[in-house]
Amino acid sequence: MDSYRNAVKYLSENLIENEFSNKGPEHAAIVLEHMLKKTENEIRFFSGSFNQNVTKDTYFMKELDKFLSSDKKFFLFLENIPTTSNISPALAKVMEYSVKYPDRIIYKKIPEAFINELKSRFQSGNVYHFTVSDSSSYRIEVDKMNYKAVCNFNDSNIALKLKEIFDNHFF
């Protein structure tokens, strides 16, 4: 795990333009942790319910906490907002901070139009969860069951498109 973490750290810190696959909740958490770490201004998440399969990772949680307490912006689109008893610690933290900082930490449930646009833009007819940091890095989950995703720490073309779709329906 350490060698994978080091590799992701190297790619993110050096902004290497490299499209790579990412599979499994542990590896997903590593990529998301480094996306949070490298974000300069804002990060956008589109997730199912921000459940704890991925977010329970200690390093991710630490980084999320650091991010939320900074002055950077955090926007979260959720497919479902879980009931209080099913809320993951990570989502609970986001909710807590969104009360404190409603201007920069926002979470919302996705509108139907967002799903439709994603389906048409991806042309495969599927809806993929994704994360986009600033206008440069992204992680698109192409297989929800296996947490399989495609990532890149320096691809503004895809990142800007994802950001545009997100912002069209979020704000």
Add this chain to the structure above:
Amino acid sequence: MDAYTNLLTPFASFFQLAVAFNLSYAASEQLRQVIKKGFLYSVRNLASLYEDKKNELDAKLEVLSDEDLNSADTREIKNKLTDKLNALRDEDKSLDLKIKESQEITALKIQPIYIYTALIALFFLFIGGLESINGIFPRNEIFTILLLSTVYTLIFYFLAIFSPRPITAALSSTLALIFCTFSTIYPIEIPNNFSFSPPGHLFGINITTSPYTFSIPIDFLSNRNLLFYSLALSFFPFILASVVLVFISFFLEMRFRLTFLYHMIEIKYLKFNLDRLSNSKNILKSFAKSK
């Protein structure tokens, strides 16, 4: 022939500086390290480029662990990329070694040349004094020392390059003293017929010399040229090291840059083929084209 008679004396401080620089270089490890760092700057940049690319490829290969490498094609590409990483590692090591070797030659192996040159510069100061007293530019002494020093330095430099160990400084300083003595004695005018018969001895010494015994026709060199040559010789090790390192740097850079470029093209091609085989990445391709 130039009309100047006092040529060495006005440059006494230059020769003094040469003595100081050469001896400081030979004696001070700190000074050698500082000067060494200035050499092969661009090649060292290339070495860091290798290091970066090696780390980058290492990271890229590590994240390939999540790639669906089921097909023989993708596995083969991964193996080829791993081979490339090993090739880059080897090249990087070899470049490091070459840089160290070159620096070793300039910084340590030719260290005795610096001592020798310091003594020669000292000798120039000495004959500069003779020049002042006699009011004659000592052409013969200068020419002898210049000729012998050039031959000595060049032979020594090549010996230093090919010898596995540094040649001792003691040898260099002994040779320097021999050369200085020889070149001082040589132009001394010995009368054509010199006889010495001490009273009370049965045998006397009878030497017959010719003024042309050691004579080398140096008329083609003006006094001014000899002076410039002397000035250059006083800093010769520094000049020699710089010129040699410029060439080494150029050849190392050319060789390793071309190899590096070749590796990069191959890696790019392999990565392109690998991405082409990934279904997940194909999803992105269609998204990238969407409007």
